[in-house]
Amino acid sequence: MILRYLLRRVVLLGVTVLISSIIIFVICRLLPGDVARVLLGREASEAALTALRAELGLDRPLPIQYLDWLRGFVSGDWGVSYSTRQLIRPLVFERLHNSLLLAGATLLLAIPLGIGLGVWAGRRAGKLDDTAISISTLAVTGLPEFVTGLLLIDLFAFRMRMLPANSSLRPDANLLEIIPQLILPAMTATLVLLAYIARLTRAGVIHELNQDYVRTAMLKGLAPFTLLQRHVLRNALLPVITVIAISLGWLISGLIVVENVYNYPGIGRLLTFAIDRRDLILLQAVAMITVVIFAVANLLADLLYALLDPRIRLGDETR
Amino acid sequence: MSGLEVQQLTIEYRVANQTLPVVRDINLSVGAGETLGIVGESGSGKSTLGLAILRALPANGRIKAGQVLLDGIDLTRVQGPALRALWSRSLRLVPQNPLAALNPTLRIGDQLTEAIGGRRQDAIAQAAALLARAQIADPMRVLRSYPHELSGGMQQRVMIAMTFHGAPRLLVLDEPTTSLDVTTEAAVVDLLADLIAERRPAALFISHNLGLVARIATRAAVLYAGELVEIAPTTFLFQHPRHPYTQGLLASLPHPGLRYNQNPLQPIAGTLPDPGALPAGCIFAPRCPLADEQCRRERPPLLPATPDHLVRCHHWTMVEPYAPSPATPTINALTNGQPLLAAHRLTKTITPRRTFADLVRGKRPAPMIALAGVDLTVCRNRTLGVVGESGSGKTTLARCIIGLTPPSSGAIELIDIPLAPSIQQRPPEQLRRLQMVLQNPQEALNPALTVGEALRRPLIRLGGLDRRTADQRIPDLLRLVSLPPEYANRRPHQLSGGEKQRVAIARALAATPDLLVLDEAVSALDVSVQAAVLNVLAAIKERTGIAYVFITHDLAVVSYLADDVVVMYQGQIVEQGPVAAVLSPPLHPYTEVLLSASQPDGIRAREADTAVPPPVSGCPFQPRCPRAIGELCRTTPPPWRDAGGGHLIRCHIPLPDLRAAQMTD
Numbered sequence A: 001m002i003l004r005y006l007l008r009r010v011v012l013l014g015v016t017v018l019i020s021s022i023i024i025f026v027i028c029r030l031l032p033g034d035v036a037r038v039l040l041g042r043e044a045s046e047a048a049l050t051a052l053r054a055e056l057g058l059d060r061p062l063p064i065q066y067l068d069w070l071r072g073f074v075s076g077d078w079g080v081s082y083s084t085r086q087l088i089r090p091l092v093f094e095r096l097h098n099s100l101l102l103a104g105a106t107l108l109l110a111i112p113l114g115i116g117l118g119v120w121a122g123r124r125a126g127k128l129d130d131t132a133i134s135i136s137t138l139a140v141t142g143l144p145e146f147v148t149g150l151l152l153i154d155l156f157a158f159r160m161r162m163l164p165a166n167s168s169l170r171p172d173a174n175l176l177e178i179i180p181q182l183i184l185p186a187m188t189a190t191l192v193l194l195a196y197i198a199r200l201t202r203a204g205v206i207h208e209l210n211q212d213y214v215r216t217a218m219l220k221g222l223a224p225f226t227l228l229q230r231h232v233l234r235n236a237l238l239p240v241i242t243v244i245a246i247s248l249g250w251l252i253s254g255l256i257v258v259e260n261v262y263n264y265p266g267i268g269r270l271l272t273f274a275i276d277r278r279d280l281i282l283l284q285a286v287a288m289i290t291v292v293i294f295a296v297a298n299l300l301a302d303l304l305y306a307l308l309d310p311r312i313r314l315g316d317e318t319r
Numbered sequence B: 001m002s003g004l005e006v007q008q009l010t011i012e013y014r015v016a017n018q019t020l021p022v023v024r025d026i027n028l029s030v031g032a033g034e035t036l037g038i039v040g041e042s043g044s045g046k047s048t049l050g051l052a053i054l055r056a057l058p059a060n061g062r063i064k065a066g067q068v069l070l071d072g073i074d075l076t077r078v079q080g081p082a083l084r085a086l087w088s089r090s091l092r093l094v095p096q097n098p099l100a101a102l103n104p105t106l107r108i109g110d111q112l113t114e115a116i117g118g119r120r121q122d123a124i125a126q127a128a129a130l131l132a133r134a135q136i137a138d139p140m141r142v143l144r145s146y147p148h149e150l151s152g153g154m155q156q157r158v159m160i161a162m163t164f165h166g167a168p169r170l171l172v173l174d175e176p177t178t179s180l181d182v183t184t185e186a187a188v189v190d191l192l193a194d195l196i197a198e199r200r201p202a203a204l205f206i207s208h209n210l211g212l213v214a215r216i217a218t219r220a221a222v223l224y225a226g227e228l229v230e231i232a233p234t235t236f237l238f239q240h241p242r243h244p245y246t247q248g249l250l251a252s253l254p255h256p257g258l259r260y261n262q263n264p265l266q267p268i269a270g271t272l273p274d275p276g277a278l279p280a281g282c283i284f285a286p287r288c289p290l291a292d293e294q295c296r297r298e299r300p301p302l303l304p305a306t307p308d309h310l311v312r313c314h315h316w317t318m319v320e321p322y323a324p325s326p327a328t329p330t331i332n333a334l335t336n337g338q339p340l341l342a343a344h345r346l347t348k349t350i351t352p353r354r355t356f357a358d359l360v361r362g363k364r365p366a367p368m369i370a371l372a373g374v375d376l377t378v379c380r381n382r383t384l385g386v387v388g389e390s391g392s393g394k395t396t397l398a399r400c401i402i403g404l405t406p407p408s409s410g411a412i413e414l415i416d417i418p419l420a421p422s423i424q425q426r427p428p429e430q431l432r433r434l435q436m437v438l439q440n441p442q443e444a445l446n447p448a449l450t451v452g453e454a455l456r457r458p459l460i461r462l463g464g465l466d467r468r469t470a471d472q473r474i475p476d477l478l479r480l481v482s483l484p485p486e487y488a489n490r491r492p493h494q495l496s497g498g499e500k501q502r503v504a505i506a507r508a509l510a511a512t513p514d515l516l517v518l519d520e521a522v523s524a525l526d527v528s529v530q531a532a533v534l535n536v537l538a539a540i541k542e543r544t545g546i547a548y549v550f551i552t553h554d555l556a557v558v559s560y561l562a563d564d565v566v567v568m569y570q571g572q573i574v575e576q577g578p579v580a581a582v583l584s585p586p587l588h589p590y591t592e593v594l595l596s597a598s599q600p601d602g603i604r605a606r607e608a609d610t611a612v613p614p615p616v617s618g619c620p621f622q623p624r625c626p627r628a629i630g631e632l633c634r635t636t637p638p639p640w641r642d643a644g645g646g647h648l649i650r651c652h653i654p655l656p657d658l659r660a661a662q663m664t665d
């Protein structure tokens, strides 16, 4: 029966993606610059340009072009990149794989650190360490990624020579080679995420600590750690978990600056590359996959929340 | 020595950079198996005292001085693991709001076994036994439930079960029934009394409800502004109080038999002092009718009126015994009744929003019938009391009358003019004539407006006055609700709860309505404030000829203030008529159950068995009715029986039998 609910959500997701696909297509066509001109160069003759446009199907009416593209995208035929002449689908999936690796590494750093700091700050609310944690995480988040990225490179790559500054993975690299290259980009992304997670956790912990049920649990004589993890965190982390699920979408496809700073071959870098080269068909594919990832991450977040909170899962008559 | 002994206990809260001594110099003792009642207005420090004794004060609270001896051990000196061991073994709390006190994301079973400890299998068996002892019919199902899946009464029974595992030595009950219906409250108090007698902890029963305290406690202490002002056996305390404050509390309480027009309540003047600015001398002196120079100068010690009756008053010998002469129950029949508002066959069906669980299971929630065909007449210059448990449709009825909720079917008319179902469709003249006051004045008053501004709006918009005339009316309005005219410049946060409610009433009266609907408008107020507001309402009615629809769960208030009463159960009226005819003695079994909830051995409703669906065709009260007469009640809707004088009863039991039942009981 849960299938019914899932089905509804998936249909909704499909509609969202469909609408986004129209927007993406239209925006791509509105971008300044002529694909044929970009591909053939400044000196190309008008005849050659017209021929290329016809070959690429760019002379047909827009709705036909859109439907054509959509059909191709859905059936897995994503076309060939204008600029590199590679098949797009394997290219995107390879980059997606790399982005997933980076997202995973980031979460591995950000979740324990963010929650740890948040819990500490929440339990010591108003004290000096709480203020210190709040200010420092906020300050770090306030810095643009390219600044933190460059600072980290300067520190760890140039001064301490511990980690590589360039993270452009070799195509056949094994995991052991990849890990050192992941650390700096993951750290940079972590710094962006950290303050969100820490602040949300802190607010949750403070809120829950003031609830009556925590006093009930305390009066059972539970040890402080049991009290914290079984009662306080169980409720305080509900919103944190959803935020993490949502941020997954951002981590996979939104790390454009970080990937460019480190030359990391992820989806974000592929996006800038496609824009740079006026590679419309590649751009469309990357934008679409981004939209799908965001939509799925949101669905995941909702499902997770509903599954974790019995008041939503089972219905709360008091609300 | 066995039991609880509190010595010179002083408790303070740190707020901003100030420390407020909110509880001062308390001495009391409670033997094992004894229940001591603690009464006093809200803010007098009852909860603070209870939590401090359990060593469970909030983080900004601190025991500044004194001792709390439990079986000879000073609890104020215990720390860390030793304190946790004491908590788990001996100290227990039943708080006011059970839903908040249970972890929303853990099953009841997990929360109970965690308290019990030991091997899981044993703990579960023990938890089930405890729930059964707390009169929960289906312990295994409840163990698997989450808190929000249970009713308020069930949640509180779970808390009580949790409280009585092992061998509790000290039990603090902090308004344990305040959030419950009167019928549930009665059963829960019976249960608590039973368990205390059986397990023999020293118990503190904190309540603002003096009647309840008299039922469960052998002795009671009166707290005023953080000080113990009187302590005595409850029978003495309530019949012969020696402190003017206790006297004032009792004189504010609507006893059965008191009537607004024969022997009105006598509220205590003034308000509780701010804990940051306590008066020198006697703390009650500013509100005390007996206060003199000595009182303002010297703080009185606790003086023994009798060996077990202590009172903190210089003039305790001058306090008269409390003996209100009961009103003669005159049936103020509907002879002078001029119909003002009439409702015909009102129904309201509410379809709840689908929850996640419903979505998952692919089902629609059952529509809820909030009103199932209500006929109602409100007469000019009369107060119609509407009583019933929560969920019986009282508020829906009020909202339909005001037009906040359009009824699903049926009609309402105001002196023969049909009213539009929704407030948006009603012309200003009709809006003016029908006004409403809600339970919570906090939500009703706009914090950004001064009292004067809040009153000016309806004067201009509904009263049709220009701004200058409106401003001239504001002092009159404030005087009407017994507030000084200077209050026009105050903002809501500068008012106490009772003052806010009086402003809300003044605002509703600004439009000079014909009918004022009050939905639990005095329920959240302390007794002394409630008494003041009730008297204000009665005085306004005498002066202006207004009519009230007065919704409340408190039958004592209805019997004090109302002329007529309707009793609602599950969206239907089951009994109606002049208040003296309906309440003394009660004839309908449901009315009887409501009324006897405040008596120690009154007749109780049966706990409805949730597994059996309620009868679709028969009497809705049948599953819980203590006097149901069998199959007829289950299958056939009960007929209206006319007891004369406008008194109607909807029941299968013939009137003579109902009357006879009252004679024999």
Ligand SMILES: Nc1ncnc2c1ncn2[C@@H]1O[C@H](COP(=O)(O)OP(=O)(O)O)[C@@H](O)[C@H]1O
Residues within 6 Å of the ligand: B013, B014, B015, B022, B040, B041, B042, B043, B044, B045, B046, B047, B048, B049, B058, B060, B061, B275
């Ligand atoms: N956590 C707190 N911090 C500061 N003041 C508090 C706190 N809790 C209660 N108070 C104040 O202490 C006084 C006593 O409150 P309380 O013990 O809750 O009274 P009661 O239970 O009798 O209503 C009130 O003036 C209240 O405002």
Ligand SMILES: [Mg+2]
Residues within 6 Å of the ligand: B046, B047, B048
């Ligand atoms: Mg309290």
